Amino acid sequence: MKRAMIIINPTSGKEEAIHYTDQATNLLKAEGYYVTIKETQKEFDATLFCEEACNEEYDLLVSAGGDGTLHETINGMLNSTHRPTLAVIPLGTVNDFARALHIPLNPEKAIQTLSSKHTRKADIGKINDSLFINVVAAGKLAESLSEVPSESKSKLGFFAYLKEGIKTLSGQAASPMKVTYDEDSWEGDAILFVAALTNSVGGFEQLAPGAKIDDGFLHCYVIKDLNWFNTAVVGTSLLAGNLENSRHVHAFKAKNIYVESTEEVTTNIDGESGLCLPIQISLLPSHISVLIPEEE
Numbered sequence: 001m002k003r004a005m006i007i008i009n010p011t012s013g014k015e016e017a018i019h020y021t022d023q024a025t026n027l028l029k030a031e032g033y034y035v036t037i038k039e040t041q042k043e044f045d046a047t048l049f050c051e052e053a054c055n056e057e058y059d060l061l062v063s064a065g066g067d068g069t070l071h072e073t074i075n076g077m078l079n080s081t082h083r084p085t086l087a088v089i090p091l092g093t094v095n096d097f098a099r100a101l102h103i104p105l106n107p108e109k110a111i112q113t114l115s116s117k118h119t120r121k122a123d124i125g126k127i128n129d130s131l132f133i134n135v136v137a138a139g140k141l142a143e144s145l146s147e148v149p150s151e152s153k154s155k156l157g158f159f160a161y162l163k164e165g166i167k168t169l170s171g172q173a174a175s176p177m178k179v180t181y182d183e184d185s186w187e188g189d190a191i192l193f194v195a196a197l198t199n200s201v202g203g204f205e206q207l208a209p210g211a212k213i214d215d216g217f218l219h220c221y222v223i224k225d226l227n228w229f230n231t232a233v234v235g236t237s238l239l240a241g242n243l244e245n246s247r248h249v250h251a252f253k254a255k256n257i258y259v260e261s262t263e264e265v266t267t268n269i270d271g272e273s274g275l276c277l278p279i280q281i282s283l284l285p286s287h288i289s290v291l292i293p294e295e296e
């Protein structure tokens with residue numbers, strides 16, 4: 001019999017995750033699955049549950065929660081040879097991964113995807129000894145954005161959220177960075193380094209408009225100076241999805257990246273404050289299979 005595990009974070013979004021468990025379970029049973037439900041109690045429970053699902057060779061793993069839950073879930077696949085097909089019921093405030101895969105943001109509609117026969121391969125990122133599903137950022141702007149409450153992202157919209165982050169920047173905002181990637185490198189002062197796997201970052205789908213979840217590349221931007229953010233250029237370049245043509249931005253695509261600094265610079269990984277530079281990032285092409293709606 002096919003086996004599915006639902007990993008559910010009861011605190012995600014508006015704490016309504018648990019209401020969707022029955023619906024998802026019934027649908028999976030109708031599809032012929034034996035269903036195990038795992039409710040997270042604390043940080044990293046999702047990682048442990050996913051490790052169990054990999055070791056026991058489950059067929060399907062459903063992550064019901066926000067991007068934080070999904071990030072922890074994926075990290076359970078770090079050392080596994082068997083990786084169950086992944087399904088996502090987005091219950092967070094941003095849900096970048098679901099946006100990138102056109103999984104409905106309405107949880108009831110997303111649950112219908114559990115009966116879909118369609119899957120899509122997705123690239124996954126590796127940063128030092130862990131995995132990420134969406135984005136790695138580093139620099140003073142990434143640090144200050146980590147301090148803006150996540151509700152502000154959906155409530156204020158992307159630009160207001162950026163402005164909130166910029167407001168908390170003080171003094172010297174740029175950090176010296178050296179970015180070595182594939183056969184090339186860039187060195188200078190930057191307020192932000194971003195490596196994105198998908199086109200959706202912080203709920204904004206135009207940062208890396210060309211990025212596809214399975215294109216085999218990390219889409220990277222080094223933003224050199226803060227003044228640029230205070231001008232209208234940000235509106236036109238970002239909204240037009242045209243960051244790479246700005247002279248204030250060094251843009252590139254790569255599969256392997258090493259970022260270092262002579263100062264202490266922290267990172268933000270999939271929206272959560274992470275480790276300090278240096279970081280080694282690499283792309284794991286088509287690493288997982290994700291259940292997507294039939295119409296995709």
Ligand SMILES: Nc1ncnc2c1ncn2[C@@H]1O[C@H](COP(=O)(O)OP(=O)(O)OP(=O)(O)O)[C@@H](O)[C@H]1O
Nearest residue numbers: 012013040041042043065066068069092093094150
């Ligand atoms: N039972 C629990 N109580 C409190 N925190 C939990 C529990 N289970 C998991 N967590 C933690 O909750 C964090 C946030 O969850 P998640 O990102 O899924 O929801 P969210 O914050 O509502 O969504 P978003 O990140 O989109 O704002 C996870 O990183 C996880 O460590």
